Amino acid sequence: xxxxxxxxxxxxxxxxxxxxxxxxxxxxxxxxxxxxxxxxxxxxxxxxxxxxxxxxxxxxxxxxxxxxxxxxxxxxxxxxxxxxxxxxxxxxxxxxxxxxxxxxxxxxxxxxxxxxxxxxxxxxxxxxxxxxxxxxxxxxxxxxxxxxxxxxxxxxxxxxxxxxxxxxxxxxxxxxxxxxxxxxxxxxxxxxxxxxxxxxxxxxxxxxxxxxxxxxxxxxxxxxxxxxxxxxxxxxxxxxxxxxxxxxxxxxxxxxxxxxxxxxxxxxxxxxxxxxxxxxxxxxxxxxxxxxxxxxxxxxxxxxxxxxxxxxxxxxxxxxxxxxxxxxxxxxxxxxxxxxxxxxxxxxxxxxxxxxxxxxxxxxxxxxxxxxxxxxxxxxxxxxxxxxxxxxxxxxxxxxxxxxxxxxxxxxxxxxxxxxxxxxxxxxxxxxxxxxxxxxxxxxxxxxxxxxxxxxxxxxxxxxxxxxxxxxxxxxxxxxxxxxxxxxxxxxxxxxxxxxxxxxxxxxxxxxxxxxxxxxxxxxxxx
Ligand code: KIV
Ligand code: ZN
Numbered sequence: 001x002x003x004x005x006x007x008x009x010x011x012x013x014x015x016x017x018x019x020x021x022x023x024x025x026x027x028x029x030x031x032x033x034x035x036x037x038x039x040x041x042x043x044x045x046x047x048x049x050x051x052x053x054x055x056x057x058x059x060x061x062x063x064x065x066x067x068x069x070x071x072x073x074x075x076x077x078x079x080x081x082x083x084x085x086x087x088x089x090x091x092x093x094x095x096x097x098x099x100x101x102x103x104x105x106x107x108x109x110x111x112x113x114x115x116x117x118x119x120x121x122x123x124x125x126x127x128x129x130x131x132x133x134x135x136x137x138x139x140x141x142x143x144x145x146x147x148x149x150x151x152x153x154x155x156x157x158x159x160x161x162x163x164x165x166x167x168x169x170x171x172x173x174x175x176x177x178x179x180x181x182x183x184x185x186x187x188x189x190x191x192x193x194x195x196x197x198x199x200x201x202x203x204x205x206x207x208x209x210x211x212x213x214x215x216x217x218x219x220x221x222x223x224x225x226x227x228x229x230x231x232x233x234x235x236x237x238x239x240x241x242x243x244x245x246x247x248x249x250x251x252x253x254x255x256x257x258x259x260x261x262x263x264x265x266x267x268x269x270x271x272x273x274x275x276x277x278x279x280x281x282x283x284x285x286x287x288x289x290x291x292x293x294x295x296x297x298x299x300x301x302x303x304x305x306x307x308x309x310x311x312x313x314x315x316x317x318x319x320x321x322x323x324x325x326x327x328x329x330x331x332x333x334x335x336x337x338x339x340x341x342x343x344x345x346x347x348x349x350x351x352x353x354x355x356x357x358x359x360x361x362x363x364x365x366x367x368x369x370x371x372x373x374x375x376x377x378x379x380x381x382x383x384x385x386x387x388x389x390x391x392x393x394x395x396x397x398x399x400x401x402x403x404x405x406x407x408x409x410x411x412x413x414x415x416x417x418x419x420x421x422x423x424x425x426x427x428x429x430x431x432x433x434x435x436x437x438x439x440x441x442x443x444x445x446x447x448x449x450x451x452x453x454x455x456x457x458x459x460x461x462x463x464x465x466x467x468x469x470x471x472x473x474x475x476x477x478x479x480x481x482x483x484x485x486x487x488x489x490x491x492x493x494x495x496x497x498x499x500x501x502x503x504x505x506x507x508x509x510x511x512x513x514x515x516x517x518x519x520x521x522x523x524x525x526x527x
Pocket of ligand 2: 018173175206208
């Protein structure tokens with residue numbers, strides 16, 4: 001907290017831990033690093049980078065973020081066991097400001113059915129966990145999991161024990177999204193009143209969205225004295241997700257008079273960060289999503305449009321530019337120069353170094369040769385694909401598809417492997433995309449199960465670019481690939497090839513790609 005500013009609410013981002021536990025949202029190490037860097041730019045105070053004991057992949061990404069991302073506190077999650085805590089410490093210890101976050105369930109349901117532990121055992125285990133973490137790291141957070149369904153008296157006892165054992169942050173999770181705003185602010189007020197030494201620790205709130213109240217419950221906890229909010233970009237997370245960072249931050253900012261607090265978030269970077277996470281996880285931002293959805297600042301009815309023309313504040317409580325939606329849809333084309341392009345990229349909230357800008361500008365020029373007008377969505381897609389484009393081993397050299405209604409479609413692909421081999425295959429299928437996917441499987445010898453294939457337009461006009469998202473399963477794990485081009489069949493094929501490359505790289509490293517198992521599931525298996 002700048003350290004003792006009583007009105008500063010810390011933003012603890014758990015996109016890379018709780019968010020990544022959301023089905024189909026797992027990320028590779030490189031993707032996690034990109035997100036972590038974007039979160040640091042956004043101004044979050046804490047990044048929960050993962051659950052290091054969950055898998056080798058998780059440990060590696062937490063460790064890479066700890067070593068490479070500067071600014072926010074970097075936190076690793078651990079259960080109250082020595083193995084978990086020591087592993088978490090080994091992953092975060094190189095951070096500028098490391099934190100260990102230990103948790104243990106406290107509710108009667110979890111005590112009885114999950115842990116088979118009595119109340120005194122819970123307290124003893126929590127104290128041992130916090131003490132061990134504290135012996136390694138000054139900054140220790142403790143979470144009584146399922147706090148909102150824990151008897152208030154027992155919850156107070158556990159929190160007291162954790163504070164006495166040295167916890168510096170007490171996080172109170174609504175693990176199953178069960179609480180209500182009034183109930184939760186009372187819980188915080190109660191804990192702050194009855195726990196000795198409460199003034200020395202930061203109370204934190206962590207809400208899930210099962211009843212659609214995660215943001216409201218988090219804000220209510222702030223009114224009850226919480227000064228850290230745990231949240232995720234786009235609200236991704238287990239089941240219905242977590243408290244959405246962009247919504248809670250904008251509520252605090254827009255209704256400052258009500259909440260009387262502020263955050264350190266650079267709100268103009270909200271939209272670019274949300275778009276980045278959406279593109280990496282393949283989870284689209286719903287059109288009507290508060291704050292960042294496509295419709296959030298669109299006005300359809302005549303009365304609203306009329307009001308907006310008179311004065312934007314008639315129907316807008318936030319300015320689009322405050323959340324990084326500076327969309328003018330100023331059209332760029334092949335005659336636009338580097339300077340105009342650079343300005344537009346900047347206005348869209350991206351910060352690129354010279355080399356990156358050069359690479360995107362080259363692609364912009366190539367795209368402008370194929371597409372008359374380039375809109376904001378096109379530029380965003382070019383920037384967002386900058387680091388994620390497939391680096392092989394398989395590269396698409398040629399693609400030819402043919403289809404006629406009522407007959408099988410055909411596809412011919414020629415792929416080149418980075419070992420120098422060129423393979424050409426020709427197949428038929430149910431439509432050109434299916435035929436091309438089969439041709440790639442045949443050429444690479446990798447058979448996957450297609451789970452999802454989606455295409456959406458990223459900009460406007462008949463020649464709009466199509467973003468394809470392919471989700472497949474291979475060896476029990478989910479892999480995703482995305483691609484953007486003006487030809488939707490080519491987009492699909494490139495996205496599919498990206499997935500095949502991930503599988504191939506995983507086979508080469510013996511890990512069949514990223515470890516895509518949910519950390520929670522891995523951890524549960526280990527309990
Ligand atoms: O929802 C939850 O209880 C959690 C804890 C590990 C903080 O994610
Ligand atoms: Zn959670």
